[in-house]
Amino acid sequence: MIIEDALILKVNINEVELLRAISVQTFTETFAHQNSEEDMQKYVSENLSIEQLTKELNSKDSSFYFLKMNTQIIGYLKLNTGEAQTELKNNISLEIERIYVKLEYHGKNYGKLLMQKAMNIAKEMHYSYIWLAVWEFNIKAIGFYKKQGFIEFDKHTFKLGDDEQVDIMMKLQLK
DSSP: OOOTTEEEEEOOGGGHHHHHHHHHHHHHHHHGGGSOHHHHHHHHHHHSSHHHHHHHHTOTTEEEEEEEETTEEEEEEEEEOGGGSSSOOOSSEEEEEEEEEOGGGTTTTHHHHHHHHHHHHHHHTTOSEEEEEEETTOHHHHHHHHHTTOEEEEEEEEEETTEEEEEEEEEEEOO
């Protein structure tokens, strides 16, 4: 899938501040209207800090990719393998931990472009399946994942600040 002027580029450690900016913006756009300001602030300060993102960027089992249109970052993707996976932690799957596009670019196939990047990497690395977890109330995202072929297989708890939420775990079989 080619979208004119769109590029997906691996994030390097020198771009951690840009990664934090897109992470905070897209997470807030996606979830602030359904969660308390306190829980949002706690999550962002703990999980999307420069220190935490630097640690994740330095992990051999995690990788981040910016989605750029012209020179503007409009989304990003975080993939985990092995021990970096939030669950499962096996050697046959790739986790999409984060896949976000700025709100103004929703519905324009940019999410599909990031998803295709994840699928291509998983196939190149010979993984059996891709999996992800999505908040049970993020109906739009669940619909998107189902259209990509993902199916529900389990649930787990996701802590947003002090609020324990239920995430639906979904997977896409590759082999």
